[in-house]
Amino acid sequence: MCKKLLVLIVLLLTATVQGQQNRLSPEAEISVLTVGPGTALNDAFGHSAFRIKDPIKGIDLVFNYGVYDFQTPHFYLKFAQGKLNYLIGLDYYEDFYESYVSQNRTIKAQVLNLSPSEKQGLFAYLLHNYKPENRAYLYEFFFDNCATRIRDVVEETTQNDITFNPPDGFKAKTFRQLIHDHVSLNSWGAVGIDVALGSVIDRKASPYEHMFLPENIYRFFNTATMASNPDKPLVKQPRVLFEKLEVTPSHNFFTSPLFVFGLIGLLILFITYKDFKNTRRTPWIDVVLFSLTGVIGVFILLLWFATDHTGTHQNYNVLWAFALNLLVIPQLIKTKPAKWFQKYLKFLIILWCLLTLHWIIGVQVFAVALIPLFVAIACRYVFLVDFYARMETRDNSESGTQP
Template identity: 65%
Template sequence: MKKIFFLLLLLFSFEIIQAQDVLLSNNAEISVLTVGPGTELNDAFGHSGFRIKDTSRGLDVVYGYGEYDFDSPNFYLKFAQGKLNYLISKTEFNRFYQVYIYYNRSIKAQVLNLSQAEKQKLYDFLVNNYKPKNRRYLYEFFFDNCATKIKDVTNLAVNNTITFNKPKDFKDATFRTLIYGKVNKNSWGSFGIDLALGSVIDRQATPEEHMFLPENIYKFFEVATIGNGNKPLVKQNHLLYNRKKIIKSESFTTSPIFVFSLIGLFILFITFKDYKNNTRSNWIDVTLFITTGLLGVLILLLWFATDHTGTHQNYNLLWAFVLNIFVIGQLFKKTPSAWFVKYLKLLVILLCLLTLHWLIGVQVFSIALIPLLVALFIRYVFLIKYFNRS
């Protein structure tokens, strides 16, 4: 009987110790960490996390959102479909710090001006969110990412009483413009974004929607207030690591504009040669129709077959026209069907419509496409005249 009583007492004591471990002391600090951009596209926008520091409890950890779940079945398929669940992560601060120093990425900290009850509420939320049954969530780049989670969880801790004021340097911008602020327009990363993402990201973002970028979380938190508007959200801030300046050499000869300029000039050269010789190089027409048709299929799948919201209403389909892949047979005929000439005229009209969309701001397209679009326009006009002659 005494042994049973002793075991129960030990178990009860252990549970009390565990309970005490999750109770933050009065010395506890909760900070929002803002990590600067890296060198690759996937880390070009930075990162955000919560640092929970409580020396009295021997606690110094960082919680962050947006970690890949590589154990998820059909990882790449789900990623492409926009159905991949991401994870909340938990890392010892020293390890977190050393990793980002190694990659030379700046780290800034903002100590939140929270009451003891609010600190505990935020910490309890993160602990509960980190449990295996709660860790996964459906990531969305613009509206539910590593930065927006920081905003939402912080607001939850203070019962949604945060007022997000506009920073001094705030300027109205579209989602695409905000992306351009972090990615060079003449880069392959920017080209891929402009090709895959549609006109939905060319609408003006609300001030709060600017906070999908970690750097903007930092800026908005700096001037945010809690409650009646007199209490600042941030108590103090620290620069934990300042990125070392690196001279980054970018070769223009490998940039999208240069590559597509070469492709465009080559198409124009072949077209001029065909015009002078009154011939038609069928191989280049087949290549162009296959390429633009397959790209159109990809864009169409991203629009209708995935859950990515940013890929909707993508008017790159006006030049990467899906039907091109189905009319290739006409190119092998000496005298194509009469409707094919009308189809070529439609392709010219679509390119004109794309230009109009660009000019009036319906959708912004990659500047690297300009040489290719000009070459396509001239090639289509040449084909119309060639087939009309024959």
């Protein structure tokens, strides 16, 4: 391992300091590697990389963007704020290949149809990018990630002489639909994504923007041609290097969000029904609901206004996760709340109506697995309006009978 590391360091030094001595030979090939999805959420969208192979010079390296360093000071805070710098990584092809084979992830390669000068330019670009002062960049999931960097580097080193033609069967989708293609709707990952990301990802992505996903880099590169010569394809030779072994996925419905939120929704509806039937109110359930929706609302607002993430803007989940719910919790503890609290409850019901309208007309798509919880909370709000209205009528009636 130390010997490999030493060879790699020597290669980088000679490539950057004595570039002429490390020019690629005419036999060199540059490929785009596309790695299929993995089992974890952060692997669900696949990965992209460049392979530089030169059998004459003994070079077989993989450059890939989107690498991060857990040792970065304040790593999680910077990640949450959208201010975490990602890096370009460098591996021996053998190590890269074995790593993803061990994860049982498909690896596909596309040999690029580049001229010798374009190959040399792309290799020099990557080596320059790998210098310590150039390695870091501000990652953005939709517009500057491991896949878009592949597209951008190829465009730059070919002087934008590429026409990306829509692949067969292409159908324009929203960014959220493209995410859902890789993450099951009834998964905790999908719930987190649909709560955290706003309506900005519910617009249709252009064909060019579809390439934020590695699989779409593969599809669009396969049909791309050179603008200066439409008969010349960008990809000379696509092939599968490793096909993942089919494994029956293990899904436990009883731990899925739809089942969990279904149980919670039924519990809320049951308590609400009992309260309605007995003309009473169970305070603790209301305190829990207002606390939960309030905290989530604060979290959404922070993602919207206090971070650099572009996908978290205009998030209408705040219509159900309303941050001001935290401030009205004292009213839920009182036997007789302030009169304005009834108006506040009616306002919450109006927000639920707006949420439904936003969903129907397509302004924003919300987490499907949360539907049982949505229905239960809405019913609880309606019950509270009715309960306090009846209580007020009773109090007025009692006060009117006094001499």
